[in-house]
Amino acid sequence: MWKYVIKRLLLIIPILLGVTILIFFVMELSPGDPASTILGAGATQEAIDMLNKELGYDRPMLTRLGSYIANVFLKGDFGNSYRSRLPVIDSIVVSIPISLRVAFFAITFAAVVGIPIGVLSAVKQYSLLDTIPTVTSLFLSALPGFWLGMMLLYLFALKLGILPSYGVETWKGFILPTISLGLPYAAQEMRFTRSSMLETIRSDYVRTARAKGAAERRVIWRHALKNALLPVITVTGTIFAAMLGGAVVTESLYSIPGLGSLLVTSIKIKDTPTVMGCTFVLAAMCSLVLLVVDLLYAVVDPRIKAKYSK
Amino acid sequence: MEKQKKQSQFKEVWRRLKKSKPAMFGLIVLSLLILTALFAEQIIPYKKALEMNAAIRLKPPSLEHIFGTDAYGRDLFARVLHGGRRSLLIGFGATAGALFFGWIIASIVSYYGTRVDNLLMRLMDIIAAVPMTLMALAVVSALGPTLQNLIIAIAFARIPTFARIIRSSMLSVVDAEYIEAAHAGGAGALRIILKHITPNVSGTMIVQTTMATAQLILIAASLSFLGLGVQLPTPEWGALLSEAREFMRTTPLLMVFPGIFMVLTSLSLNLLGDGLRDALDPKLKS
Numbered sequence: 145m146w147k148y149v150i151k152r153l154l155l156i157i158p159i160l161l162g163v164t165i166l167i168f169f170v171m172e173l174s175p176g177d178p179a180s181t182i183l184g185a186g187a188t189q190e191a192i193d194m195l196n197k198e199l200g201y202d203r204p205m206l207t208r209l210g211s212y213i214a215n216v217f218l219k220g221d222f223g224n225s226y227r228s229r230l231p232v233i234d235s236i237v238v239s240i241p242i243s244l245r246v247a248f249f250a251i252t253f254a255a256v257v258g259i260p261i262g263v264l265s266a267v268k269q270y271s272l273l274d275t276i277p278t279v280t281s282l283f284l285s286a287l288p289g290f291w292l293g294m295m296l297l298y299l300f301a302l303k304l305g306i307l308p309s310y311g312v313e314t315w316k317g318f319i320l321p322t323i324s325l326g327l328p329y330a331a332q333e334m335r336f337t338r339s340s341m342l343e344t345i346r347s348d349y350v351r352t353a354r355a356k357g358a359a360e361r362r363v364i365w366r367h368a369l370k371n372a373l374l375p376v377i378t379v380t381g382t383i384f385a386a387m388l389g390g391a392v393v394t395e396s397l398y399s400i401p402g403l404g405s406l407l408v409t410s411i412k413i414k415d416t417p418t419v420m421g422c423t424f425v426l427a428a429m430c431s432l433v434l435l436v437v438d439l440l441y442a443v444v445d446p447r448i449k450a451k452y453s454k
Numbered sequence: 455m456e457k458q459k460k461q462s463q464f465k466e467v468w469r470r471l472k473k474s475k476p477a478m479f480g481l482i483v484l485s486l487l488i489l490t491a492l493f494a495e496q497i498i499p500y501k502k503a504l505e506m507n508a509a510i511r512l513k514p515p516s517l518e519h520i521f522g523t524d525a526y527g528r529d530l531f532a533r534v535l536h537g538g539r540r541s542l543l544i545g546f547g548a549t550a551g552a553l554f555f556g557w558i559i560a561s562i563v564s565y566y567g568t569r570v571d572n573l574l575m576r577l578m579d580i581i582a583a584v585p586m587t588l589m590a591l592a593v594v595s596a597l598g599p600t601l602q603n604l605i606i607a608i609a610f611a612r613i614p615t616f617a618r619i620i621r622s623s624m625l626s627v628v629d630a631e632y633i634e635a636a637h638a639g640g641a642g643a644l645r646i647i648l649k650h651i652t653p654n655v656s657g658t659m660i661v662q663t664t665m666a667t668a669q670l671i672l673i674a675a676s677l678s679f680l681g682l683g684v685q686l687p688t689p690e691w692g693a694l695l696s697e698a699r700e701f702m703r704t705t706p707l708l709m710v711f712p713g714i715f716m717v718l719t720s721l722s723l724n725l726l727g728d729g730l731r732d733a734l735d736p737k738l739k740s
Contacts, residue, residue, distance in 0.1 A: 282725070286717050286720040288672045291695060294698075294699060297702070386585055389585020393587070393676045426585065426588055427585070
């Protein structure tokens with residue numbers, strides 16, 4: 145098992161290396177040099193050249209790529225912001241906990257709402273307890289999260305005035321972002337849990353459990369649910385990773401000072417080092433989440449554990 | 455003979471699809487949305503979507519302006535309709551691009567096998583390691599916020615998903631006996647991919663395409679909403695919502711109408727996709 149964990153951890157490194165190179169080349173696509181962007185249209189060519197040299201931009205592209213990779217992977221240094229001239233890593237470190245908190249609340253909300261309803265509607269298939277959640281979830285998963293966020297903002301913050309419309313200084317500030325980020329995903333969790341549960345209920349060992357006379361409640365809770373929830377773990381992890389990326393819009397709608405807001409602001413002021421840093425950190429967090437999910441899956445599913453313990 | 459066979463298969467899928475009420479609802483709503491987008495100019499001229507009139511700012515719906523007017527006195531109905539033209543164009547365009555490149559990559563790796571597979575699929579892993587919205591955001595910020603770049607950025611971010619799904623369907627086909635027979639018959643790589651492999655995974659591709667379109671329209675709208683996609687005053691659903699945000703307090707209707715159109719689009723595509731999946735592969739239906 146440990147061998148597997150280490151192997152998987154090591155496999156993340158080439159992926160992240162690839163991500164760094166990819167982001168670097170994507171950013172190279174943007175026209176112009178950093179100094180002209182920083183200094184604006186009025187600057188003299190001399191000043192532009194000098195600043196470019198100071199930023200190390202006068203070196204050939206591959207040299208810059210090489211030193212960027214070395215700095216990121218060996219020193220954890222993402223360079224300095226073009227605007228504030230302070231290390232990018234400082235502003236990233238401040239934003240990570242905020243983003244993680246928002247995504248964590250949202251995934252908890254999605255799981256706590258989606259999974260039980262999904263189980264219930266599978267157990268009571270074709271009844272009203274199945275139809276209503278299924279139809280609702282169809283609508284919810286078609287909702288753009290940021291539009292839902294705007295409507296909630298209007299209703300609860302502007303009309304009723306019971307929740308703050310921006311910031312996360314108090315716990316109340318988390319409520320609207322959690323719902324608007326989490327609700328469309330709660331619908332996904334519900335749909336997935338439902339179909340996984342339906343599949344399990346029809347499997348042979350559930351029939352056996354019923355045949356040997358186990359009570360229906362015991363069949364559902366002891367035999368079916370445990371197995372039906374296994375694939376749900378994977379989906380929840382994938383959703384959590386998607387949330388980290390998708391939270392960009394939610395954060396900016398509710399003015400939450402997380403990684404997403406930092407990224408969007410940096411894009412707008414063309415602060416390339418910060419954009420690269422944020423993208424890298426978010427991609428790294430997603431890869432780690434997916435790794436944890438895979439490992440967790442191996443822990444709870446003895447079949448997979450057996451495969452890797454060899 | 456061959457033609458007849460194809461047609462009967464199409465008929466069979468259509469017969470099953472027709473039976474599904476949600477799928478038919480989705481198909482009708484989607485057709486209406488596409489028609490209004492195609493004939494937006496005939497329904498209400500584009501210049502009405504740009505014509506400002508300070509005398510009628512933020513007016514509620516009336517006979518003359520059925521969705522009301524925005525902060526500059528422009529007709530909101532015209533803006534939503536012409537916005538739909540762009541939103542749908544971006545959604546369908548980006549999906550088509552991602553599907554095309556995803557299909558090419560999947561064909562290459564499933565036809566040529568292990569070594570190419572390792573190389574290209576690891577590349578896909580790298581692109582997919584960055585969440586889709588984030589990747590599209592990075593690409594569009596580097597290329598500059600225009601409609602065309604938005605399509606490129608979103609398509610690029612979606613390629614790995616298509617490549618992976620089409621690849622896994624193709625892998626279940628490439629070892630089939632009829633492929634072997636085609637090889638034995640002297641068919642070239644291109645012919646085998648186009649005539650023998652692709653038709654057998656077309657079901658997956660069709661379903662994935664409808665689902666992806668819904669998803670990509672929403673991603674495009676969220677990028678425009680952040681100000682990194684279609685630029686105002688050009689109407690696009692996400693851009694309209696970002697404008698509506700400023701007048702949320704006084705005129706909430708500004709955000710309601712574009713939002714409803716977006717929800718209808720993505721709902722109809724999802725319903726159609728669900729229906730198509732069941733119709734194309736009845737075995738999967740629970």
